[in-house]
Amino acid sequence: MKVCVVGTGAIGGFLGVRLAHAGHDISLIARGPHLAAIQSNGLKLIQDGEQLIANNVVATSNISELSAQDVVIMALKAHQIAAIVDKLPHLFGKDTVVVTVQNGIPWWYFQNMGQNLSREYANRTVETVDPGGVLKSAIDAHRILGCIAYPAMVIVEPGVIQHIEGVRFPVGELDGADSARVNRISEMFIEAGFKSPVLPDIRSEIWLKLWGNLSFNPISAVTHATLEAICQYPLTRELAASMMLEAQAVAEKLGASFRVTVERRIEGAEKVGKHKTSMLQDVESGKPLEIDGMLGAVIELAEVTATDVPALKSIYACVCLLNKTIADEQVSIKGWPRQ
Template sequence: MRIGVVGAGGVGGYFGARLAAAGHDVGFLVRGAQLTALRTTGIEIHSPRGNLHLTDVRASDDPDELGAHDVVLFAVKAYAIDGALPALQPLLGADGFVVSLQNGGVAPAERVAAAVGVERTVGGAAYISCHLRAPGVLEHHSPLAGMEIGELGGGSSARVEEFTERARDADIDAVAAPDIRTVLWQKLAFICGLAGATASSRHPIGEVRATEAGQRLLRGLVSEAAAVARADGAALADDFEDKTLGLLNRLDPGMRSSLYEDLAHGRVLELDSLHGEIVRRADALGLDVPVTRTVYAVLEPFARAAAAPA
């Protein structure tokens, strides 16, 4: 299978490298120092699932040079979507499709669909903690490395089943989801809890959840996101909030979110696509989300400063 990857950070780099190691023809659309590294020393992964170093990597900053692909993994950060969308058309083969793997609920996949067509867009949720530590070098932090993908309109399809099978053969825990919109909302609610609590407090999840105030913060963030999700049509279970809070309370106590990591290192934040998305949808639906709105207000100055031109 010929697979294109837009963005070779923690998500795209990991999944693309595993697929390439399994024998697929993978091309990475990257630029700058990352492109230089992939072309000279390749891509290296340090992982509890097994280290990997690929030295022969197909990479370019020109989508026309990479050519057409059967599947394109769209793995840029949510704030980089608009700038990367024009690259998708030249990367798609005649029957090719895009798997959108951003955080932010259903909004990123909807933006991709608006650019290439809903019939060429598959929604995706990535479950992995992996970060770019140096150009071409990825650090995978836990054995979790999976994705759920599905047709935006719901139901199953041969193309989704085929790609998930190929991904599983590459040691990726891939699942075909019959209701990807609900899956994407579930992930957004979980991330809003973890990311909002750790980034706003500047502490790992274990320290946040150790106090009653921290537990209230987590419940408020998760419950508000769940309320917006249900109002938007997501079929969340009645016990979704309790199960999600249970998961947050079982996470490794030292775990931080990528939002925390980006904040700590002065990088551009995905705040607008996470808590900002909840606030916008809540306003449109006439819902009150005071905890999420407060966390957004606390972090927004940092997001604005990080995004400002140097």
């Protein structure tokens, strides 16, 4: 299939390399030194002690150079999508499927809702991640499949990504249907070496992944601690649990359910080890932080559902100020080991 990965960071690159080696026609949208390295040397994946290089790909920063695709994988961070949404129609044919892998609450959360979710919020705009409903209006929800990215990845240098752990990319129709196309995307991912079950309730799985993102990511950003450290230090472990329980209360009012306990979710994060979250990696690189999709949108939904979330609001205030400091001072904030 013709597949375009829009946003070839660590996760997008992981998908792109594996899909290219599975025989698909891959285009990668990237920018800066990362793009230059891919164009010169291909995109290298380091996984399980082995190296895979995808050099039979098209790499560009200009979406308009490409033609209609069978599949568009949206791997940009939530706050980056609006800037390129007007160019996406260049990639759309009649049956093009858009697979979204953003962290956090997606812009389409209240579109095409299944029968097991609260219908009173149908077609509502999630203003925090989609101000004015720009994305909601620009991308037909019937094109969209939800996807959750569980792997931990890092970009070790331009053009080189490293797999830390995990290969799971569950997918699902927004309305929960068991369609031919969602099974086709699942099979494509599985053939590329991923675990990709088809889920009847993609939103509940979004909340399960988001449990970790909304707690561990911002805590790591303000403390510079790894997942293992956050989970093993009693005070931050307790804070993460409080944030997760507040989010669970919001999610359940919206009709979502949780198939594991908070404690089990924390234990799973602890097992990842000394991994820096994506938000901590962005802090160290001086990049804008992916706050709103992970945390701001949850606070918005808490207000919609009249749910009290004091821990979430406190951490949100701290990490927003951190993000402002990084932007205003044009600095990266990196901890260096003592000599």
